[in-house]
Amino acid sequence: MQDLSTELSLVTVTYNSAKVLGGHIDSLRSSATGPLPKWFIVDNASTDDTDSLLSTYGQDVELIKNSENLGFGSACNIGIAASNTRYVLILNPDTELSESAIQQLLVEMKSRDAAIAGPALDPSDDRSVEAVDWLVGAVLLFDTEKMDSVGYFDEQFFLYEEDVDICKCANNAGLKVVHCRNVSIPHVGAGSTERTSTVNEFIHFHKGRSFVLYARKHNLPPSVVEKYIGDNRRRKFIALLTFGRGRYLRARAKLKGVASVLLEMNGCE
Structure with a gap:
């Protein structure tokens, strides 16, 4: 059995995640038969009980507290930089x-x-392991000896697409990205913040923004972005006709995210 405490570091990124964070940490502590790996909790300026919760875990975890919400990728990079495994x-x-x-x-x-590996996040009978184009960022294992030359998360992506992007960059560099469906690390989902209307608008704004940033970075045809805009305009219109307020607000927020990038691009011309 490998000594995880010397081979591996853990980086958990949090934002108002106190309601799930204790269970997350305890799930490994309760199953560990040896010393825990070095565990960095990189917190994006939470305003909930995250700090007081973590104080109860002593030296099992190390809190890195950001003074503002830097986004997922930036916080991951801070944790990776702090690691020495x-x-x-x-x-x-x-x-x-x-x-x-x-x-x-x-x-x-x-x-x-492989340079990047990810597990199954949902129960499945599929036990395959195969090279893939991308993995969901909820659980990603990096070999830093391979990835240091490629780099890690592109910090222009505040939320969304950063996992697709880093896997594409690894693949483009000739490195392997593998999906290990024979390994199960369940992802409960939606554990960071309560989904208020403000939070939902924020999330879907960044979905739209990150979609266009990714398309621009990787030189996708203009038709890809045009289709994305057209699809969301149709969703917004249909939602108005069917009184689907939630669908309308999601589509509107995505279009605002798209517009924010296009305005920046036009401003640089």
């Missing part, structure tokens, strides 16, 4: 961990000479 596991705070799953994911990464 070859392997770094990036985690959402609403994932359920076990020592055996982390061990198995690390074994799969090494055996397949």
Whole structure:
């Protein structure tokens, strides 16, 4: 069995995640048979009980407190920079961990000479392991010896697409990205903040914004962005006709996110 405490660091990014963070940490502590890996909690200026909760865990975790919400990718980069192990596991705070799953994911990464590996996030009978174009960012294992030359998260993506982008950059560099469906690390989902209307608008704004940033960075045809805009305009119109307020607000927020990038692009011309 590998000594996770010397081979691996954990990085969990939080934002008002106190309601799920304790369960996240305890899931690994309760299953560990040896010393825990170094565990960095990178907090994006939470205003809930995150700080007081973490104080109860003593030296099992180390809090890195950002003075403002820097976004997911930027916070991940801070945690990766603080780590001094070859392997770094990036985690959402609403994932359920076990020592055996982390061990198995690390074994799969090494055996397949991969730069990035991710587990199954939902229950499945599929036990395959295969190279993929991208992985969901809720759980990502990095081999820093391979990834240091590529770089990590592009900080222009505040939320969304940063996982797609980093996997594409790794693939473009000839590195392997593998989906290990034979390893289960469940992702509960929506564990960071209460989904108020303001939070929903913020989330969908960044979905739209990040979509266009990704398309621009990777030189996707203009028709891709045009279709995205057209689809959301139709959703907004249909939502108006059917009194679908939630669908209308989501589509409107995405279009605002798109517009924010297009305005910046026009301002640079």
